[in-house]
Amino acid sequence: DTxxxxxxxxxxxxxxxxxxxxxxxxxxxxTMYWYKQDSKKFLKIMFSxxxxxxxxxxxxxxxxxxxxxxxxxLNLHINxxxxxxxxxxxxxxxxxxxxxxxxxxxxxxxTVV
Amino acid sequence: xxxxxxxxxxxxIQEGENLTVYCNSSSVFSxxxxxxxxxxxxxxxxxxxxxxGEVKKLKRLTFQFGDARKDSSLHITAAQPGDxxxxxxxxxxxxxxYFGSGTKLNVKP
Numbered sequence: 125d126t127x128x129x130x131x132x133x134x135x136x137x138x139x140x141x142x143x144x145x146x147x148x149x150x151x152x153x154x155t156m157y158w159y160k161q162d163s164k165k166f167l168k169i170m171f172s173x174x175x176x177x178x179x180x181x182x183x184x185x186x187x188x189x190x191x192x193x194x195x196x197x198l199n200l201h202i203n204x205x206x207x208x209x210x211x212x213x214x215x216x217x218x219x220x221x222x223x224x225x226x227x228x229x230x231x232x233x234x235t236v237v
Numbered sequence: 238x239x240x241x242x243x244x245x246x247x248x249x250i251q252e253g254e255n256l257t258v259y260c261n262s263s264s265v266f267s268x269x270x271x272x273x274x275x276x277x278x279x280x281x282x283x284x285x286x287x288x289x290g291e292v293k294k295l296k297r298l299t300f301q302f303g304d305a306r307k308d309s310s311l312h313i314t315a316a317q318p319g320d321x322x323x324x325x326x327x328x329x330x331x332x333x334x335y336f337g338s339g340t341k342l343n344v345k346p
Binding site for chain 2: 128155157159164166168169172174179182223224225226227228230
């Protein structure tokens with residue numbers, strides 16, 4: 125069974141479109157995250173949710189809006205996509221406070237053309 | 238701002254060689270993790286170290302957390318082609334994982 129699953133794996137879309145990425149974890153974790161990995165493989169946190177509540181918003185443009193319907197799901201909606209949004213987006217989860225590490229999904233490669 | 242620096246950035250070695258990857262920071266972390274990432278996949282957690290000076294072994298991999306909890310090292314003994322991948326360290330503080338710049342390891346048969 126996949127612990128952290130996100131869909132879709134690949135997303136190609138035109139500038140200006142709106143798109144969503146879905147994420148689900150079956151590990152029973154309380155905390156979920158969205159990370160962005162750039163072309164140099166650097167991973168940067170975007171958002172963190174604990175029990176459906178937003179606890180970290182790392183100066184991400186307002187076009188990015190996360191939503192957590194329950195603690196097992198954290199979706200990412202992106203409005204008015206720009207070329208610079210092209211990257212790989214990873215969902216992750218961890219136990220409360222995360223001191224034991226995080227478990228990542230397979231990633232969604234977003235390409236904006 | 239990137240808080241963790243990894244070295245080397247790239248490493249290409251022959252099968253059977255030993256290697257060490259370093260992860261350095263000026264910040265103190267409550268815990269530190271090492272991950273391995275393969276192309277097209279997400280990072281996979283290898284180990285978490287929590288206590289300053291802690292050493293953990295995972296088969297041929299040895300992880301050490303610095304005494305001051307600011308740095309860490311990953312040592313691989315007798316590297317194998319299956320060890321090839323991107324190795325990432327991450328420090329944890331205040332509900333965030335701060336990732337290092339990564340070390341791309343290639344082990345040639």
